[in-house]
Amino acid sequence: MSIISAKAALSGAVPAGSEVTVQGWVRTRRDSKAGCSFIALHDGSCFDPIQVVAPATLPNYESDVRRATTGASVIARGVLAPSQGKGQALEIQATEVVLVGEVDDPETYPIQPKPHTLEFLREVAHLRPRTNTFGAVARVRHAAAQAVHRFFHEEGFVWVNTPIITASDAEGAGQMFRVSTLDLANLPRTESGAVDFSRDFFGRETFLTVSGQLNVEAYCLALSRVYTFGPTFRAENSNTSRHLAEFWMIEPEIAFADLAADADLAERFLKYVFRAVLNEREDDLRFFAERNEPTVVSRLEQLVETPFARIDYAEAIEILKRSGRHFEFPAEWGADLQTEHERYLTEEHVKGPVVVMNYPEAIKAFYMRLNDDGRTVAAMDVLAPGIGEIIGGSQREERLDVLDRRMAQFGIEPDHYQWYRDLRRYGSVPHAGFGLGFERLIVYLCGLSNIRDAIPYPRVPGHAEF
């Protein structure tokens, strides 16, 4: 008698008539005076639970089966058989039911068999994976993460684990979390009274990383095609449905490549990941389409099949000006595109995904390559209907003299970036890359409205419970 998952039981992978064991948690139990109880048992292996039919003739029927309330853990052995009822093709005709862990107070068990608000479920983050929604999010997140690694692996990329703890100053990417073992109540001081970080664990100030990009560039200029995929931290006090203090970022970097190659990579990447999730998590996506966002499947299918348009920033500004649309912030050359601008471009003008390229140099980061016109940099944003900006990237400045000028212009201390400058001194090549926040991808895939539901344990200002 083999132990099988609900997925194996329901998918036909195990032939009907087999003696099997299933184990999981009770979603609902319905008692029938016909002489049995119906237990909807979920184990997370797929969206649907497996129905266990427990006959009243079981010796522990009154003592255990009738106490298997919502949330209890159960092992059931029996025959996988065609269901006599409608609603499922197969079910377990149980010959033995073991109540492994009961719910000691059913009244206060938070996950009741009824709809809950996502806000409430955030307060019980340790139990919310037992719900339809968060089980499905977890499976989609896994499928997407696997697809990310598979895509890069198949394209010959090397996964580089850039450091979590970094001594690099924020290059304008945001506030950083300090990492220190100093005694906060008794800080060592220098003669001038400043905190003496030379006595800290690393002998200097250190922080949690805000990006692995600069580190991964070094590996790019050796291994040619590399990427990072790991946790990233921002200490910004931003309380929105789109920001987390701890999130996962994906940052590929390619050598001997320009911005056009970067945009091509971004397009292939998104299509690969979306196609994989469409193929692998059809059950979960169907649920999200019913529950969250009706277009969640159709918009993914459309994005996979539509070639991404490419327009210049300057062209985008002209399109916005000619649109006749009133924007809260008028589109002007030199200003960054607002959310309302991005949505107009992708949802109404292009009516599909679009890559906007070559932004004014003053509004972009110091490491982005200065174009020959001297006023724009080789930066790109990928915009998609229903979400707006999903990827940001650039060709990097590979010329040391230009990089030094840009660092000076942005007021960046060159001493902290000697190793980064070295990459331009020893065998520099044109290279490019992009970054995207993994949770924003999950929000889009699942049709969620708050990024706090796209990560198991969200960290935001004021909250690090669980």
Next chain:
RNA sequence: UCCUCCAUAGCUCAAUGGUAGAGCGAUCGGCUGUUAACCGAUAGGUUCCAGGUUCGAGCCCUGGUGGAGGAGCCA
């Protein structure tokens, strides 16, 4: 950080300044190869906290705390 809205039973929400209610969930019973079943009954309340106004505050005022949406910043 700024703006707006919100906070009442385990959950979702009602309640003109005058006796705090319903649905769902839970418990018990009934019924049924059931489908987040159905029918009946029962239990369940510091109305977020601290002040204030009033004969009387869930409701009005002040200050907190917490939540949501939007903005800015960004991924």
